[in-house]
Amino acid sequence: MWIKFVLLSALAGAGLAAPVALIVDAPSPLPPGVASSFRQEIDQVFRETGYHFTWIDRARMRPEDSFPDLVVLRLQSECRMDAPPAPLLPSRVRALAWAHRTGDEVLPFIEVDCARVRHMLRVLAHGEPAAAQQEMIGRALGRVVAHELYHVLTGSPAHASVGIAQASLSPTHLVSPTLAFTPREINLLSQRSLAARSLTPAAPDTADEAATESGR
Numbered sequence: 001m002w003i004k005f006v007l008l009s010a011l012a013g014a015g016l017a018a019p020v021a022l023i024v025d026a027p028s029p030l031p032p033g034v035a036s037s038f039r040q041e042i043d044q045v046f047r048e049t050g051y052h053f054t055w056i057d058r059a060r061m062r063p064e065d066s067f068p069d070l071v072v073l074r075l076q077s078e079c080r081m082d083a084p085p086a087p088l089l090p091s092r093v094r095a096l097a098w099a100h101r102t103g104d105e106v107l108p109f110i111e112v113d114c115a116r117v118r119h120m121l122r123v124l125a126h127g128e129p130a131a132a133q134q135e136m137i138g139r140a141l142g143r144v145v146a147h148e149l150y151h152v153l154t155g156s157p158a159h160a161s162v163g164i165a166q167a168s169l170s171p172t173h174l175v176s177p178t179l180a181f182t183p184r185e186i187n188l189l190s191q192r193s194l195a196a197r198s199l200t201p202a203a204p205d206t207a208d209e210a211a212t213e214s215g216r
């Protein structure tokens with residue numbers, strides 16, 4: 001298993017990345033500091049999985065645009081620490097983010113409750129300079145979205161006991177210097193990214209849980 005994982009990682013690092021377009025649907029453009037931190041965190045977390053993400057602003061999409069693989073990312077309310085307080089979404093079970101599902105299928109449609117993310121970070125962000133606060137929420141967004149991307153890209157609702165794929169992410173998890181997938185999730189993502197490029201068949205799904213929400 002270890003040799004296979006090394007091989008998959010080597011292929012992922014050899015320019016054979018599977019492209020995925022992230023279509024971002026936000027009520028307003030993200031501040032540069034938030035967007036930069038958000039993208040850097042996604043790139044960092046997925047660097048060994050063989051996936052490469054292209055960020056697309058939904059407001060700037062053209063009818064003729066097409067993508068071989070895409071995930072829609074809908075940001076609810078303002079994803080910035082300096083925005084006025086907003087009501088938390090009432091309908092979900094206190095999730096920071098979730099991927100839509102139809103039956104057992106995880107759909108490529110992720111929603112993020114930015115008001116809840118901001119609420120979760122408010123104590124840790126208090127007193128920090130504005131730039132540090134924007135970097136903080138960008139990193140947090142990267143982690144909750146990475147969690148949901150894992151469900152979408154693998155089709156697995158399973159969770160890990162540690163790392164980004166664990167069922168519940170605390171404020172400390174969201175702002176710690178690093179938080180990563182375990183080798184199991186990286187291996188599964190690597191297999192799926194290679195399958196997406198028709199290099200190898202997809203591995204069987206070993207899901208053993210049913211939840212898709214993160215950060216409960």
Ligand SMILES: [Zn+2]
Pocket residue numbers: 147151157159165166167211212213214
């Ligand atoms: Zn989950």
